[in-house]
Amino acid sequence: MNWQIYLFATILLTGLSVAFLRAPFVYVLILFSFTASGAYSFQAVERSEPQNSLKNLYKTGRLLSGDPIEIEGILASGPELTVGGLYLTVATYKVYQFGRGKTVNGVVRLFAPISNDRSKFEYEELGLASGTRVRIATALAREEKYLNPGSVSFFRMLDQKGIDATGTVKSPLLVEVLDRGTGFSPLRVVFS
Structure with a gap:
């Protein structure tokens, strides 16, 4: 259904609830008003997702999960060390596929495995920090994988964390630093 219908129903039912405040059936009007309001809110969230x-x-x-791609963006935070590697959270603004660039927006979380001291040194040499x-x-x-019964959907988990896609960086050689963050950031001073 259209979001305008839910909005109209919410306004109409709320108005009727106020008009018939002392009537015994006002609770039913309020219940339907909240239901229409919830449906409108759901439609508003679905509609608010930008096309790009x-x-x-x-x-x-328009993008297929697992296809080779180049992303361009700004590190939303510094590298997060974990067992066997590090995580990079990138606020992406451009995607390159088959030599063509597309302007996009979204957050990507990448895992960069560190298997030896050499790869660790190469990541340190890149000087990755928030704002880079x-x-x-x-x-x-961004695809659904096999789920055990009762487990949470991969899509839902990503959406709750505000992440649009995930990936793996195979080598530090695949990371190119375009620009260092130049503005003053109090958090960068505190955490570096």
């Missing part, structure tokens, strides 16, 4: 968001590009099939503009070659994934 990474999530929408994967959902509509990077270009990374990877294969992004």
Whole structure:
């Protein structure tokens, strides 16, 4: 249904609830008003997703999960060390596929495995920090995988974290630093 119908129903039912405040059936009007309001809110969230968001590009099939791609964006935070590697969170604004660039918006979380001291040294040499503009070659994934019964959907988990896609950086050589963050950031001072 159209979001305008839900909005109209919410306004109408709320108005009727106020008009018939002392009537015994006012509780039913309030219940339907809240139901219409919830449906309108759901439609508003679905409608608010921009056409050029990474999530929408994967959902509509304009980008295919697992295809090689280059992303360009700004590190939303510094590298997060974890067992066996590090995580990079990139606020992406451009995607390159088959030599063509597309303007996009979305957040990508990449895992960069560190298997030896050499790769660790190469990542340190890149000087990755919050605010660094990077270009990374990877294969992004946004597809449903096998789920055990009762487990949470991969899509839902990503959406709750505000992440549009995930991927793996195979080598530090696939990360190109385009620009260092130049503005003053109090958080960068505190955490460096």
